[in-house]
Amino acid sequence: MRIPLLARVHLGTVAVLFVLTLSACLLVAGLPRAMQASFDEALRRSLAAAPGVQTDLTVTLPSSSREDDLYERTQFDTRDRRWHQLLPAALRPLVVPAGTGASHMSAKTALTPVTGTGGLTYINVGWLSDADRRVDWVQGQAPGKPSTTRYEGATIPVFEVGITEEALTKMNLRLGQTKTIGESDYAAVKIVGVFRPKNAGDRYWSHNQDILHVTQLLPPGKLDFEQHITTLTSDAGLAVLSGESRNLIYSWVMPLDARPASALAVPDLSTAITEFGRVIELQSSSTRSPYGLTTGLPKLLDDFRAALATAQTVMYLVLGGLLVVALGVIVLAVQLLADRMDHTLTLARARGGSLRQVAGTAAALTGLAVTPAAAAGYALSYFVPGPALPIVHAGPVLVVVTAVGFAAARIALTHRAPLHERRDDVAATRPSARRITLEVLVVVLALAGAYLLRARGLAGAGPGADRAGQDPFLLLVPIALTFAAALVTLRCYPYPLRLLVRLAARGRAAVPFLGLTRAARARSATALPVLILLPALGVSVFAAVISGGIASTQQLASWQSVGAPIKLTSKIEIPEPAIEQVRRAAGVEQVVLAQTARVQVGYGAERAEAIAVDVAQWQRLLQDAPISLPALSGGTSALVSPDLRGRGTLEIGWQSRLKLTPRGVIDSVPGFYTTGKFVVVPLSVQVRPAVNTLLIKGDASPDELRRLVPSATVESQQAALRAIQDDPLTTTVRWTLVVVTVALAAYALVAVVLSLVIGAADRARAVSFLRTLGLSDRQAQRLTVLEILPMILVTALVGLGLGLGLPAALGPGVDLSSYAGDVPVGDYSPDLVTPAALAAGLAAVAVLGAYAHIVIGRRRNLGAVLRVGDLS
Incomplete structure (x- = not known):
């Protein structure tokens, strides 16, 4: 056959396939390069920031x-x-x-x-x-x-x-x-x-x-x-x-x-x-x-490898999902091209064309569309700084092989015999017992894998183990869960629709019954869109949840490291005139005085860290912060660390001998102590407090505060947050999650559009039949929406649930504390804004596609759609 002629005839579909392949290859080849470049920069910063005695x-x-x-x-x-x-x-x-x-x-x-x-x-x-x-x-x-x-x-x-x-x-x-x-x-x-x-x-x-x-x-x-x-x-x-x-x-x-x-x-x-x-x-x-x-370099490298392994795991998960979805959308586009060529290839097969010739024609036309696009995407990826990893070379090849292979296999399967006829809309094929057993086994293994991952954690996570190795279990469980969710969705999708069909059958309106009936019978046609939309939504929602969890934990870590919007500490006592100047400085709203020291516990050699502060004022200063402090009354009450609990009355030597009554146990003091022995006492216990710390609320300039108290060190929560966010590994993880979320959302929308276009001919034929029976344009629009929307909504809900559940299912397998100031990221509170926007966008595209399809269908002559004898 003349491949260039077929390309001109189906130029629109070929162009869509070209664009999808180009974008997929650019993402698959470019994102790993950018990731690896950021990993290299993170290592260089880590080595440069560490003391020479550790790295040399x-x-x-x-x-x-x-x-x-x-x-x-x-x-x-x-x-x-x-x-x-x-x-x-x-x-x-x-x-x-x-x-x-x-x-x-x-x-x-x-x-x-x-x-x-x-x-x-x-x-x-x-x-x-x-x-x-x-x-x-x-x-x-x-x-x-x-x-x-x-x-x-x-x-x-x-x-x-x-x-x-x-x-x-x-x-x-x-x-x-x-x-x-x-x-x-x-x-x-x-x-x-x-x-x-x-x-x-x-x-x-x-x-x-x-x-x-x-x-x-x-x-x-x-x-x-x-x-x-x-x-x-x-x-x-x-x-x-x-x-x-x-x-x-x-x-x-x-x-x-x-x-x-x-x-x-x-x-x-x-x-x-x-x-x-x-x-x-x-x-x-x-x-x-x-x-x-x-040298301390081995430990520094081990710590970096542990953080890098987590980044790579998250990246593999989201990039693997992106690759699968991109391949699925390309396969949808190939299916659309095959459907458009179906009449031509059927005629060639009927005239004596061999199965090899027919399949080869489809593969050649597909290769003509995807090969230049893959080469262009691969070439454009070299504008992204970073080393060329094996995936950079293998990704575009995989895309081309998948597209060409699917085109040849689909045509060969469809045209096994000349003049084939199909009626998939009449009855659904009953699955075999072997297939049902296999699907149940996949679901059970996925759930068991998620349970085992939470129960045992990562391989090599024990003491003395190599934490830097990748755990294949962690990579396989999300894939298995996604596949299991897709199988359950495909298997259970028709049943609630059949119930709705029965309810609609009792009514007098024909449109709900017809639309829901076609939706329930279209299981074979919806399998591929479901397999694309579900991982697209699941991974994009997972990425959004992970990104939100990192962002909120970074805020928490910055507050825990400083303990106030601004903290001013000095090794010597801060004079009262300097304190008054700080109170009057521009942007200062509140100043809390504190005194810190290392004190003697009892009369022996035991030492503990101590802070004397008005806890009530400190609580007011932290009113809008994600951290808090337990209440502490005046007098000689105290809050002690876990290492000092259970000792009864605690006597310390500070400016004088103090007998303290513990009123609570506190695991850490934000901005001061996180481990060891420490005690928090009211500032009033000191006869003459030697203030060496100021906790400040407001947006005062740190440089101005340093000028007012030259002996002091000034820390701010905003500076601590920027230091955490500016880490190359953290930046890479956040931006990659954002890019993948946007790309998956775009692919999901494209998948909806392609699924609408693929079923357009069959849908137009059915609507044309009904228009001969008096179906109005408005009823045709409602019928099309009812046929398409259930699949979109069910898949969107399942994908949404999968994305929200993956962080909890992975549990200890994904330790993101390296990107949040070493604070464990455990608060994956679902932010439904992004997931709701994705689901609403898919539904809107489906509805708009349905209306567009009806508008286009109005221009068609019934004689161009219905064959002679269709109405007899």
């Missing part, structure tokens, strides 16, 4: 003898080059070259006590390979060569060192002071200089916080804090450091560059880190001082 690779060597000591910089450099040569291929693109960025080497002693302090003060000696580029000396001078002195009859080394201004103040040290360190093998440190970091916010310093800041530790069972500081010495001092008599650790830091990171390579990165650690250990020449690899 650090090779360590503890020295326990003079044979293990390193005295010269060249010894460090030789090993540094060696470590970079041993890097696995997966890690090499991410690790910066030696000597660049934050790459450096160090030697530090640990737990070196100051002699005579009883283990409460520790001054360690440290060396950094690039200290001259990292610090400015603001007092004294840079350390020089070490010297010696006599102490208790022995000659000990004296290291010239420098310290930070913070250590000078907090540890009561002086420039020029000499301190003896050690408890048995003594040494001395002479403070010759005070330095400041050139850039304290550089990731470099996350590896050396012990040099910048004084560390305070409270040993178990003690009441006094230990103070630790690491000083800086020179290259000459390095030559004297030895691990023979003190804890000495050498380190080589290899920073990571997050820019080349790819989410697809995360499994390879985890494997490479393990392999690198094993190779590093093999470089040890002594079992007493083995090399080791220290």
Whole structure:
């Protein structure tokens, strides 16, 4: 046959098929690319936001003898080059070259006590390979060569060192002071200089916080804090450091560059880190001082993979539904094209055409429509940034194969014998016992799968399991539930209609009876539209519910993290004049005073976090927020954490000794405490409250509040919400859900229109028969609406119920807390606006299509519709 001629004859249908294929291939190939690009960006942000000490690779060597000591910089450099040569291929693109960025080497002693302090003060000696580029000396001078002195009859080394201004103040040290360190093998440190970091916010310093800041530790069972500081010495001092008599650790830091990171390579990165650690250990020449690899990157990657797995699961669900619906709509369009060619192919078959020729003609014409469209959609997807995943290449091929294969199979099945005649409207075929058994089995398995998924949760969700793996069970259960719902709908759809037919038969009007009768008998014709509309509505409603649940939980998480519209906290007491200035600041509506501290519980070493606040005022401040606080009366009543419950009267040491009566248990204090031991008390229990926290209601400018209280940190609920929403993974999930919802709604509407057009010829013939019996145009419109609308309404209701029930059915299988500030997303309160709009849109399209069909039918001559002898 002449395929181009057939294409011109059926140009409208071919054009519809072209557009549907183009849009489907663009979505199937473009959305995965955009998703993967966002996954890569999320990984890069995660690596860049984490402290360097967590992401960077650090090779360590503890020295326990003079044979293990390193005295010269060249010894460090030789090993540094060696470590970079041993890097696995997966890690090499991410690790910066030696000597660049934050790459450096160090030697530090640990737990070196100051002699005579009883283990409460520790001054360690440290060396950094690039200290001259990292610090400015603001007092004294840079350390020089070490010297010696006599102490208790022995000659000990004296290291010239420098310290930070913070250590000078907090540890009561002086420039020029000499301190003896050690408890048995003594040494001395002479403070010759005070330095400041050139850039304290550089990731470099996350590896050396012990040099910048004084560390305070409270040993178990003690009441006094230990103070630790690491000083800086020179290259000459390095030559004297030895691990023979003190804890000495050498380190080589290899920073990571997050820019080349790819989410697809995360499994390879985890494997490479393990392999690198094993190779590093093999470089040890002594079992007493083995090399080791220290990094927090594996945990960070595991956490990312867990969040990524959830995102991928949700994406697979909605994109899989989108692909199925798109294929279904394309199959509907192919069916329309086959129906339009039916007369031509029947004539060719009657004139001796083989079944292969007839089926090949339909397949060729379909291929002529879908192949260029698929190629165009595939090409357009390359304008979407992101890597090309296998689905990007396989999706368009699947669309073409499905469309061409369905066209050939349908024509081959229809034209098995020449001059075929069909009367599907007379009686429905009774299903076989085998088919009924199979359908019941599918429904039972779907329900059992949903129950088991809720009962057992995800595979690998237990302690120590790999949470990043995909659980096939999670992907199969929604498909099974959708298929089961479609089977139940198709099987049960005619029965309520037959009941309505019986009721309509008792009336005198013929139109309701005829319309409902045709609707009840059209089960075979409605099977494909139902199989398209039901997953389209189910997945789109599911996406809308999930998106709404994420949005509401993000709001809750932002309020829980801040505890007020604006929170102002200071490490020192906020003066009363500053508080009054905050009250008078523009946009401030209410200010609640609070005092926080770490307090002593009882008379021992137990500590707890405490907040003194007027809870009633705080409740009024949170009047319109999604969080609340239990009531707390005045006096000495208190709210305690679960760890402090059941102790009766609670005595704490704060500004004075306070005896508190617990009046309730609170799991968390929004904006302050979520775990551990904490207590909430009225502000009035303090004799003179030292206010260090302000809870503010209003839309005041955070910058203005920082100016009014320079010592304070300002947090706002809106900023916390933006931080959660701006996460790349969160943005991808939300936008993908929105795009899929819109696309599925559009496909559902197209499916309704195509189903109307496919049945148009048969419907026009029936209406024409009835018009010869006196059926008016208005009655014809009502008849068409009654024939089409039941299928639309029943499918819309089932799809709506499926979409609203999927989140509950999946249960713990979909953990979306990673996209909602680590707060579990469990509130899937159905927002019926979007589902109602979708159902109403489908019904409206069906009604409008029915009216349009009647309007078009008016122009037809009855002689063009009815054959000779039809009225005899």
